[in-house]
Amino acid sequence: MKAYQVIESGEPLQLNEFETPEPKGTEVLMKTIACGVCHSDVHIHEGAFDLGGGNKLPLPLDKPYTLGHEIFGEVIKLGPDASDIKIGDKRVIYPWIGCGKCDVCKVGDEHLCAAGPVLGVQKGGGFGDHVLVPHSRYLMDAGDTPAHLAGSYACSGLTAYTALKKSGVKDKENALIIVGAGGLGMMGIQIAKAAFNTKPIVVDVDDEKLKLALQNGASHVINSKHEDAAQQIQMITGGAEAVIDFVGSELSTEFATGLLRKGGKYVLVGLYGGELKQPLPLVVLLERNIQGSYVGSLANMKELMALVRDGKIDPIPVEKRKASEASQTLQDLKDGKIMGRAALMHD
Numbered sequence: 001m002k003a004y005q006v007i008e009s010g011e012p013l014q015l016n017e018f019e020t021p022e023p024k025g026t027e028v029l030m031k032t033i034a035c036g037v038c039h040s041d042v043h044i045h046e047g048a049f050d051l052g053g054g055n056k057l058p059l060p061l062d063k064p065y066t067l068g069h070e071i072f073g074e075v076i077k078l079g080p081d082a083s084d085i086k087i088g089d090k091r092v093i094y095p096w097i098g099c100g101k102c103d104v105c106k107v108g109d110e111h112l113c114a115a116g117p118v119l120g121v122q123k124g125g126g127f128g129d130h131v132l133v134p135h136s137r138y139l140m141d142a143g144d145t146p147a148h149l150a151g152s153y154a155c156s157g158l159t160a161y162t163a164l165k166k167s168g169v170k171d172k173e174n175a176l177i178i179v180g181a182g183g184l185g186m187m188g189i190q191i192a193k194a195a196f197n198t199k200p201i202v203v204d205v206d207d208e209k210l211k212l213a214l215q216n217g218a219s220h221v222i223n224s225k226h227e228d229a230a231q232q233i234q235m236i237t238g239g240a241e242a243v244i245d246f247v248g249s250e251l252s253t254e255f256a257t258g259l260l261r262k263g264g265k266y267v268l269v270g271l272y273g274g275e276l277k278q279p280l281p282l283v284v285l286l287e288r289n290i291q292g293s294y295v296g297s298l299a300n301m302k303e304l305m306a307l308v309r310d311g312k313i314d315p316i317p318v319e320k321r322k323a324s325e326a327s328q329t330l331q332d333l334k335d336g337k338i339m340g341r342a343a344l345m346h347d
């Protein structure tokens, strides 16, 4: 098999060839068809998250490693104990795999497990042309979703769906604000409409992305660079019930929390980095709920994929790239040059 691998943090990926793994026990070997490229891949490639104040959270990963956690592939080989799947099945892979033994895993929150092995982080991901999955329970039927789009439900779709559930907004107009109109934001709009009967107001600093958000169903779009952006939003919402922040920078956090009504909820999803600075008395006096949200559980993924198969969620724009363009695609994503999502297509 071959894979575009991280050899040194932040350096261009390298094409390596090595032996294709043999599935053992319940394992399933998939041939990668497409793999979405996510902002997390950019951070993992850089080898650290920015904690603000000059501090970094390093990611101690054994190099070389293979990125890519938005994987869509075809089953090509089964371990002797694999069940409920057959060769030729095409599936989206749930990559947020846990140890299966610790307390969070036992309650179904494998995505919060400290041990992993997460695909595309600790274990080889979809920047490789084959992926080994430990069990068929992590394989999801995407119905007739096109290959280049399907993988995006495993991260951006799942992340947006989970954050929307946490926001608590349902069946309401102009109560929810989405900050960030990239791939996640775009997915957030579609899922808010489809599963929560809510059209969000979308905020970004890029007018092109806002235009796309409006075409994709945002109720209003506001450029936060405009001086009166916060007042404009206040006029529409009268104070938002919830804000989902898909950027997660110091600027977006300050802006987003300022839009909430009393008792409102701020759901922080983006990993841009920095520190959360809040006037503490306001957290108390306004009963601000501040909640982090990281990808999502296997149960949430199942709920989401049922909506996908039923055709309830409109597709987001996904640009197809060749797998050999993996390095450039990471750079383009970092530079904010991708509209919606990009997916690497393997031959």
Ligand SMILES: [Zn+2]
Residues within 6 Å of the ligand: 038, 039, 040, 041, 069, 155, 156
């Ligand atoms: Zn991701």
Ligand SMILES: [Zn+2]
Residues within 6 Å of the ligand: 098, 099, 100, 101, 102, 103, 104, 105, 110, 113, 114, 115, 116
């Ligand atoms: Zn665990």
